Structures are given as C-alpha cells and as structure tokens.
Amino acid sequence: MQQTNIKKSIVYMTHYSKSSHVGTSLSIADILYTLYFKVLNVDPFNPECPERDKFILSKGHGSAALYATLAERGFFPKDFLDRYYVNGGLLPGHLDKFAAPGIELSTGSLGHGLSVGVGMSIANGSSGNPGQVYVLLGDGECNEGSVWEAVMLSATLRLSNITAIIDYNRLQGFGETNEVINQENMAARWTAFGWNAFEVNGHDTVELERVFRIKSDRPKVVIAHTVKGKGVSYMENRLEWHYKSPNEEQYKQAIAELDGLL
C-alpha cells in the first residue's frame, strides 16, 4: 500500500506540475520504499537524531521519489507534495535540504553525493556513531570523475559503514548508458577499486532488504537492476519519460495501472 502510494504520488506530482523526471523517480521508488520502511534507522519525529542512518539521493533529479517517500513515512504532511515545482511551492525540482525535514543533502548536480557521504561515514566511524550512510547514484552519474575519486578513497580507508546504490536502469540523457560511456562491467569496476559489489533486481524489495543487511568489512555497492518508468507500461524503458510529464489521460491510465486495475 505504502509502496504503491509512493509511486502514485510521483505520477501525481509530475502530472500536475508538468515536470520532468517521472521515469527516473519510478525507477528508484522500490529502493526508497525498502530503505525508508525496512532498513533505515530514522525517526520522522526526530529527523536530526545524531545516531540516525543517513540517505543521500545523489541523483537529485529523482527528487519526486524522495519527497513522496518522506511524506509517506511521516517526515512531513502529504499536502507538501501539492507544492512541488510550482509557483509559490515548497519543494524544488532538485533537492534542497532546507525545503523540508528528512532531506540530508541538497543535490542536483551529479557526482557530489558520494563524496559528502564519505565525509559523513568518516565522521561516524571515527566517533563510534553507529549510523550507516547510504548514497544512491544513477548509472549515468557514474560518468562523473568525482564519483571515482570518492570510490578510491572509501576503499583505501576501508569504510565499512557506507553503501552506494546504483540505479542501473541503463538509460541516460541521450540514450543507452552503455552506448554513451561503456560501463557494462559495472560490478567489476567497483570490485576492482576494492568495494564489495552485489547485483540485485532493484524492484524486488525482499532481495534489496537482504543485501542491504549484509555486513561488510569494506565499502559496499548494490547495483540495482531497474526499469526506468517501472510500473507504468507506456513509460517503461522509454527515454522520453526522462523529460515528459503525463497528461490527463496518461495520468489516469498510470494511476489505474499502479492500482492494479489494468
């Protein structure tokens, strides 16, 4: 129910605000649901608790998914979602930490989140803070050189309290990820840099929870095989839904499909 609500909120928000990035938000919705409802030690009534687990959405254009998940989890009222990407709104298209409770980091420029997460991980590790750090990156985002700077440092320091998650939906700005910059061997790359890599179906919440709970003596990456636009038939694996927003008819169909009526 909550899992479906998150997806319906995403479609609703992108529909009424005529905003882009509905495909990427649906791509990560099951991952966010798993984290916020099964894995993360977070408290909506004490969002700044120093011992909390921290989640960074490095691919900040998936903001609708995070806003929808935080609202569903009770960090802020759901009517905040009516104020996404509109004049006089509260929630911008790319994440603003100061916009609402529960957002750990402002993002929107790719290749920043892992470095900041590494800083948080070092701080926790050096002070005995049990908080874990999770950073979700896009597969296209891994084109950014700064990602690999952070990957190298984390492995050198053998950080054991940080998990990177790759939303491996194989689509980016201009087309197939591996045609733009070949990174077919994503897991091998991270392994070669010294990380523990796990590959899972990014829409299987049981499988996701299982790998998130695996303890590791070094940084861990979860390569989540996902489908861009997951759950809405006409959006799935279609690049244009990185940019388009659903019209009235498309919106109704999407909601019906997510409700399992079609």
Added chain:
Amino acid sequence: MRTTFINTLLELARMDDRVFVITPDLGFSVLEKFREEFPNRFLNVGIAEQNAVGVAAGLAMSGKVVYVYSIIPFVTMRCFEQIRVDVAYMNTNVRLVGVGAGLSYGPQGATHHSLEDIAIMRALPNMTVCCPGDPIEVKEIVTQSLDYEGPMYIRLGKNGEPVIHDEGTTFRIGQAIEVTQGNDAYLISTSNTLELADSWVKRMANQGVSVGLISVPTVKPLDREKIVRILLKGKPVSTLEEHSISGGLGTAVAEVIAESGQAVKFKRFALPDEYCHFVGDQHYLRDKLGLTFESFEQFIETSIDK
C-alpha cells in the same frame, strides 16, 4: 603566513577536537606537525580536489570544523562547483585555505598564479572571503574561524611576509583596519600586497604627501562603513591587490563608491585581465605587470589638490 596559519591551527586543535584537516596531497613541510599530533583528524585524500571538498562538507555536516588546504587554484577553481553546492549552498563550516596568493608562485607559471579566486569566491552566497595581509591578520582570522558560522575562504600568501601591524592589533572578521592615518589620499589594500602598500605610503610620506593606508582582511563581507567614511572626506582613493582587475577588491570598493553618492578620484591597482606569459619571481612580475610605485606616485600627483 603559512607558518602562522599552521601554528595557530595547532593551537586551536589542541583546544577543540572539532578541528579537522584535509589535503589533496599538498602541504609538504607545512602539515606534518598537524598529522603527527592529530593523526585521526588529518586526512590526505589524494590528488582529488572535488572529493576533498565533498568529504569536507560531509564531515562539517557531522559537526567538524574542516580546513581544506592546498594551492589556491586547486582548492578554489578545480572544485568550484563542489564549493558552490556542498559547501556554500549547504552553509557548512568548511574553511578553504589556499596558499600562493596572486603571483606568489611567480616563476611556476600561470597555472599556479591566483588572479581570479577573490572574484569567484566573492560571488558565492554565504561565503566569507578572508585575505590576510600579514601574520597578525592570519592569526586573528584563523583563531576566529573556529567559531565562525558558515563557510570561509582564507587566502594566504606564502612564507616570510613581514609583520606590518603593531603587536596586539585586533579586529573582527568583516572589519577593515586603518594602518596609517592620512589626509591627502587613501590607499586600500588586501591580501599579500599589504607590505607593498605600506612601502608606497611611506615613500609618499617622505615626499610630504600624507596617504592613509587601510588594510582589508575581509573582502566579503566588506567593511562598507569604513570605506564610506573615507569617501566622505572627498580625497582620492585607490585600491591595491595582487589579483585580476576584474572582480576583486577594486571592484568591490568601486561598487561601494558607485552607490555612495560621493564623487572621488579613484584608481584600481591590480593585475591586467590577461594570463601572464612573463617568467620571473613575484617582484619581477609585479613590476612587469604594472604594480609599481611610479604608477601609484603618478596617480597621487595628478589627483590630489595641491
């Protein structure tokens, strides 16, 4: 300035365990003392400035006060977007500490000159831009940086700059300092040209011309009040900095003048808007690029009331 910086930082670190130092593999012969005394609060992240700044932001968001130390172009320009998003937008307690102001690394060539840093750092909301002119200014700024809220850029020269201020001179971040009182004209200097400015003012005094010298250790926020007080005297005003003529102290002061309603004769002494292809040390390059006493003298002679 470097020695004063690291010695002051060591004192702070002994008092406060929030102090953390990150370097992208620079600071040989400067940072060793800190690394030896505080190995758990020192991190060499390798030659990777973007990551250095991002990691610093993450540490600062976890309660640390983080000093990122490198040569100016690498700690400001290579990672500018990380500074913009992760440090300034997040309003974190990261201190970007750059060495090699202006032409300090003269013969190393233009990649190592820092002529645009004040302009770009000044453009960032939340960012405080500190450009100390002598070891006393360095010590004050670094000491105050421990409890200063929000991000800072601290622009250092190199080593061996002389003390210009009297021992015991104090100021708050954001305040300009009147170094020498004067009646005929004013010279406003920032960063590593304080010694040069002081020598120009003394030479003018020997010629019987009384030039007031103002040091500006904080270009942002600028001490507008003190500058406006000078403007009200109606005397010629000039600025001096080892930075491009675009966007630095001279520009900041010109903005104050333009909005003040006061008309004064004004000249910016700064480096031309071009990459330097001359080869030579700092003093050689200053002469080649026009930061000379003669040009200052000419401005004073042609603009003061006789």
